Amino acid sequence: GEDVEQSLFLSVREGDSSVINCTYTDSSSTYLYWYKQEPGAGLQLLTYIFSNMDMKQDQRLTVLLNKKDKHLSLRIADTQTGDSAIYFCAENDILTGGGNKLTFGTGTQLKVEL
Amino acid sequence: DVKVTQSSRYLVKRTGEKVFLECVQDMDHENMFWYRQDPGLGLRLIYFSYDVKMKEKGDIPEGYSVSREKKERFSLILESASTNQTSMYLCASSPQGMAGGYTFGSGTRLTVV
Numbered sequence: 213g214e215d216v217e218q219s220l221f222l223s224v225r226e227g228d229s230s231v232i233n234c235t236y237t238d239s240s241s242t243y244l245y246w247y248k249q250e251p252g253a254g255l256q257l258l259t260y261i262f263s264n265m266d267m268k269q270d271q272r273l274t275v276l277l278n279k280k281d282k283h284l285s286l287r288i289a290d291t292q293t294g295d296s297a298i299y300f301c302a303e304n305d306i307l308t309g310g311g312n313k314l315t316f317g318t319g320t321q322l323k324v325e326l
Numbered sequence: 327d328v329k330v331t332q333s334s335r336y337l338v339k340r341t342g343e344k345v346f347l348e349c350v351q352d353m354d355h356e357n358m359f360w361y362r363q364d365p366g367l368g369l370r371l372i373y374f375s376y377d378v379k380m381k382e383k384g385d386i387p388e389g390y391s392v393s394r395e396k397k398e399r400f401s402l403i404l405e406s407a408s409t410n411q412t413s414m415y416l417c418a419s420s421p422q423g424m425a426g427g428y429t430f431g432s433g434t435r436l437t438v439v
Binding site: 254302314318 | 330357359366367371374416420427428429430432433
């Protein structure tokens with residue numbers, strides 16, 4: 213079955229860049245996603261990338277996709293304390309009846325230190 | 327503001343009780359999902375539904391059932407709650423298209439004692 217892996221923890225200093233990595237197994241995934249979860253809240257969609265793209269930039273966020281190695285990364289520039297959260301990578305699978313089902317990684321806890 | 331609403335933020339139930347977790351979305355989405363979230367395990371799919379009265383098992387359906395009588399509402403049922411079902415439960419919905427991903431509710435933290 214599908215599998216998505218992430219490291220569990222990342223600690224960075226405020227103002228530095230953060231890079232969160234993810235590997236996935238399903239080469240047929242059409243979209244790959246990054247979600248953010250703040251304490252006590254549900255998941256919020258941060259960004260997504262179509263599988264025929266190598267890179268997508270959205271303000272402080274840069275997503276890099278290496279389809280050959282099935283590796284996805286999220287770079288956060290100028291990391292702030294408000295970026296402290298759990299970040300989930302997800303890949304999509306197409307449902308028989310239409311729509312999509314996402315498989316999530318374990319999440320990476322990002323801690324931003326002053 | 328579009329949203330997915332889960333009826334309770336916190337619940338405490340006794341072992342053996344029947345528990346209902348309710349989820350309502352106002353976006354006319356076809357697909358709805360129930361996940362549980364546990365530390366170090368990420369999100370695991372319990373059940374999902376891609377149409378009214380349709381349901382599909384996810385990766386960990388044992389001990390759970392679901393109901394989708396109306397498009398906007400997807401209920402998760404714990405037939406006989408057990409302590410190993412203590413967890414954070416997250417509901418999500420998505421439209422038929424693939425882009426955009428899911429919209430999540432705020433979650434229900436269930437404790438079974």
